[in-house]
Amino acid sequence: TFISTAEKHKNKKLSRQAKNNKSKGKEIDRRETRLEELKEKLSKKLEEIKAKKNSGTALNTQELKKLKRQEKKVNAKLKTTNKTIKTQKLEPTTEGLKSPPHKQIVNQNGEPVKSKFDFSVSFSDKDNSRSNFRGRDYKRLLEKVEKRQEKIDKLKENDLEAGKKLETKYQWQAALSKAKGEKVKDDPNLLKKAAKRKDKIKEKKKHQWDGRVKTVEELKQKRQQKRQTNIDKRKNEKKDKKRKKMIKKGRIIPGF
Numbered sequence: 001t002f003i004s005t006a007e008k009h010k011n012k013k014l015s016r017q018a019k020n021n022k023s024k025g026k027e028i029d030r031r032e033t034r035l036e037e038l039k040e041k042l043s044k045k046l047e048e049i050k051a052k053k054n055s056g057t058a059l060n061t062q063e064l065k066k067l068k069r070q071e072k073k074v075n076a077k078l079k080t081t082n083k084t085i086k087t088q089k090l091e092p093t094t095e096g097l098k099s100p101p102h103k104q105i106v107n108q109n110g111e112p113v114k115s116k117f118d119f120s121v122s123f124s125d126k127d128n129s130r131s132n133f134r135g136r137d138y139k140r141l142l143e144k145v146e147k148r149q150e151k152i153d154k155l156k157e158n159d160l161e162a163g164k165k166l167e168t169k170y171q172w173q174a175a176l177s178k179a180k181g182e183k184v185k186d187d188p189n190l191l192k193k194a195a196k197r198k199d200k201i202k203e204k205k206k207h208q209w210d211g212r213v214k215t216v217e218e219l220k221q222k223r224q225q226k227r228q229t230n231i232d233k234r235k236n237e238k239k240d241k242k243r244k245k246m247i248k249k250g251r252i253i254p255g256f
Helices: 002-053 061-090 138-158 160-179 188-248
Strands: none
Touching: 002 061, 138 160, 138 188
């Protein structure tokens, strides 16, 4: 008797889940249809604006500016709509990623028994948000990965099952982010290599910059030296010219 009661309870639960999934599927389909309709409407509007611009009819500056503003606005809306459609198609439903249901344990009276431990992995809206392991600051990412692993190891020391559960949760989060098309950078070995490569590039650029600065400084000094040489040359020429004139007029006797 208690087995049949448990089966009934299980069947009701599965029926509710199936209805919810069906309802969610219909809502997604309706949303996609609305977005496709909006996309079609915007495309037509854009074609109308382009046709009006290329019609050959003389338009004054104000009308032309208005058409350009409309075209820009429609293009922006169309871009957003395309992005939303693409994201919606790529985004997996959390229902499909849930762990398989565990067998319900019942006592001799047919009542469900709640276990002290729950080994299922649950995901909140926060878990399904964009991955935190993004960007090009590889040292910071490596630090985050190491801290996360340290947290898992510490938890495993006190409670092995809880530690495994947390580790599985992080793996599912990474899988969800990858399914959305995001790059998840949480491999410590790859992050170490990337950080090392970035440091080498940085050092190379610094060396190149220092060399460039040195070259510029040397050219600057050469120009200044040349300028000073030319100034001194003009001064000496001027003095010689003046001295020759004075000698010619007899004011200065050569050799004295």
